[in-house]
Amino acid sequence: MMIRTSAVFLAFLLLLPxxxxxxxxxxxxxxxxxxxxxxxxxDLPPDAAPDPSIIAALNDLVExxxxxxxxxxxxxxxxxxxxxxxLGSPVGYRLRNRYLGLGIPLSEALSRNSDPSFQEKLVTxxxxxxxxxxxxxxxxxxIPRDLSQFAIYREALMHLDPGVRFGAIEGLGNxxxxxxxxxxxxxxxxxxxxxxxRVQAAAELARLGDPSGLDRLRGFLDxxxxxxxxxxxxxxxxxxxxxxxxxxxxxxxxxxANDFVTAEICIAAIKLFPKKPQ
Numbered sequence: 600m601m602i603r604t605s606a607v608f609l610a611f612l613l614l615l616p617x618x619x620x621x622x623x624x625x626x627x628x629x630x631x632x633x634x635x636x637x638x639x640x641x642d643l644p645p646d647a648a649p650d651p652s653i654i655a656a657l658n659d660l661v662e663x664x665x666x667x668x669x670x671x672x673x674x675x676x677x678x679x680x681x682x683x684x685x686l687g688s689p690v691g692y693r694l695r696n697r698y699l700g701l702g703i704p705l706s707e708a709l710s711r712n713s714d715p716s717f718q719e720k721l722v723t724x725x726x727x728x729x730x731x732x733x734x735x736x737x738x739x740x741x742i743p744r745d746l747s748q749f750a751i752y753r754e755a756l757m758h759l760d761p762g763v764r765f766g767a768i769e770g771l772g773n774x775x776x777x778x779x780x781x782x783x784x785x786x787x788x789x790x791x792x793x794x795x796x797r798v799q800a801a802a803e804l805a806r807l808g809d810p811s812g813l814d815r816l817r818g819f820l821d822x823x824x825x826x827x828x829x830x831x832x833x834x835x836x837x838x839x840x841x842x843x844x845x846x847x848x849x850x851x852x853x854x855x856a857n858d859f860v861t862a863e864i865c866i867a868a869i870k871l872f873p874k875k876p877q
Contacts, residue, residue, distance in 0.1 A: 657708055660701065669699050696734075706735040729758075733766025740773035749779050756783055761793045768796060772803030781809050788815050794827045802834040813839060820850060825857035832860065836867025841874035843867070 674681040683695055697703050736755055739748060752774070755767035768787055771780040784807075787800035798819050804812030816839075819831035832850075835843050847868035854860045 657705070660705055660708075702732075703734050706738045729760035729762045733762045733769075736763070736766035736770040737773060738770075740770040740775075748774065749776075752780075753783060756787055761791075761796060764791065764793070765796055765799060768800045768803055772806055775807075777807045777809065780807060784809075785811065788812070794822065794824055795830060798827055798830045798834070801831075802838065805834065805838040813843075817843070817846065820846075825860050828854075829857070829859045829863045832863040832867045836863070836870040839867070839871055839874075841871065841876055844871035844875040847871060 669680065671680075671684075674684055676682075683691075683698065686692065686695060732755075736752065739751065752767050752771050755763055755770075758764055758767070764787070768784065771784055774780055781804060784800045784804045788797050788804060791797050791800065798816070801812045801815035801819065805816060806812070813835070816831045816835050819827050820835075822828055822831070832847065835847070839846075847864050851861070851864050851868070854864060
C-alpha cells in the first residue's frame with residue numbers, strides 16, 4: 600500500500616502544466632477516457648482524390664493485412680522493438696499499439712478517404728482483432744456524420760468482446776449525435792456486463808450534455824470496485840459541476856482502502872474548485 604501523502608502529492612503532480620523536456624510531450628485531450636484519437640479526415644473538394652497508386656497500395660494492404668506480424672520473441676533489449684515495448688508515456692503506449700498490428704494505421708488511412716467502400720472496410724474487416732476493430736469504431740466517428748453509422752455502433756454494442764463494446768461507446772461519444780447516441784449509451788450505462796464499460800458510457804452521456812450521465816457517475820462512487828470508483832471520480836472532475844466539489848471533499852475521508860481512488864478524488868476536487876460558487 601502506498602503512503603497516503605504520496606497519493607495526494609500525485610494528484611498535484613498530474614495537474615502541473617508541461618513546461619519543457621519530457622513533460623512537454625503531447626498528451627491526448629478531448630475525450631473523458633483520455634485515449635489518443637486518430638485525426639479526423641480533412642474536408643476536401645468533392646473531386647479531390649489521392650494518386651491511384653496510393654489507393655491500390657491501401658487496398659492491397661487491407662486484403663493481405665495478416666501477411667506481416669510482429670514477432671515479440673525478437674523484442675530483445677537494445678533493439679528498436681524491445682525499446683518501444685518499454686515506453687510508458689501516453690504517446691509511448693500509442694506507438695506500441697500502432698506498430699504491433701497493421702490494423703490501427705490502416706484504420707487511420709481508410710478514414711481519410713471518402714470512398715464509401717473504404718469506410719465499410721474500416722469496420723467490417725477487423726473481426727479477427729477486437730482491439731483493432733475498437734480503434735476503427737473510434738476512428739469512424741471522425742468521418743463526416745452519417746446516420747448509417749448508427750447501425751454499426753448498435754451492432755458493436757452487442758459484440759461479445761468488451762474491447763469492441765468499449766470502442767463503440769467511445770465512438771458514440773465522439774460521433775456527437777446526442778439524439779441517436781443517448782439511448783444506446785443509456786442502455787450500456789445501465790446493462791453492460793462490464794462495470795468499467797458502464798462508467799465509460801455514463802461519462803460519454805455526460806459529455807454529450809445528458810444530465811443522467813453525471814447522476815450515474817455519482818452513483819458509481821459507491822461501487823465496491825476501486826477501479827469503478829476511480830474512473831467515476833476522474834470523469835466527475837472533468838465533467839461535473841461546482842456542487843461535485845463538495846461531494847469530493849466529503850468522500851475523501853471515507854476512501855481509506857485504495858490510493859488510486861484517493862488520488863482521483865483529489866484531482867477531481869482541484870479541477871472542480873474553480874466551478875464552486877465563491
